[in-house]
Amino acid sequence: MTGDLQKEQGTITANIGRKEGSIIERAVVAAGQTAITHYKLLKEKNGMSLVEIQLETGRTHQIRVHFSAMGHPLVGDDLYGGSTARMKRQALHSAMLTFTHPMTHQLLHFTSELPNDMVQCMMEA
Template structure:
């Protein structure tokens, strides 16, 4: 994979070094390190220059990002993929319920990473898997994946700065209030590597906004907007307010009205990491949500 980025230096960058300019534009130390090793990785007005070189207004800076390494830890395994959007920098994928994102001991070959590796192998394209917003195995819906280091660094920064906006749909037990905000810190439970709990003493800040969309047959269809992205955040918060998601084996283990936790990543919006265009996607509500 080769991506060439061309920058026309504005007045505001007059007198800055190439290093300062690149860092201000989202290039991590690791990316810059790799660029230094790339032949003609950094050209200033068509001439190779070190990152200490000084920029002037109307200069042309050309950066060539090359990634040809294949992540051999991910075995290509063909599986259905619902790719809603793809360009040179990112994928947006509607992940199916029951599919883990990353390989693990229990899910070595049946993950989103395996399926995407097979997709790229068929196109003779090297791939390093860089998922920006990881979903639980049994949560369906939208996830964005970066194709290269720069897209990953910029999207990772956007996630950290709460600039990637995510709306989830869930089916909760009982009559949930019209709307509200749950501010309750989350931490691991003492006896489990997987399970989380609300913990006001040791937990990390977690904020979930919710709005009930529908109530029927003792169930509430709820929209969730996340301010933070803690592991199992919605699932833990809904248990905390005594309206756990149905089908949730971990936080509502006696409920079997669905075969998985009733949670779907419905809408995703963010600024594209390269074009800087506003992107917005929705994933159709899955068939098993017809229960409501």
């Protein structure tokens, strides 16, 4: 994300709903659905922050909307105010996913390394 966070960790609790006049964009709106995002700062450099995020809810565009509303849009996310100068796509990556399979009830756990373009962007920062 862009900018330096004021707190190293925190929780964003802000309702999210459709942005007025748009069928795609979402916004923080009082009448929206509850949305809760936990974050922890991992690294800051040259106006960018690398954060670990844990979602308590799963609203459409939740991470993008919450951080944009805080004044820290994602690098490459021009829909929510981020610049595409460093990356031509949203700097958003799911490194880990864990859930219980709905049929087998088996706990499934998946991990994924950072894509090369994100690694490169972090090295340039």
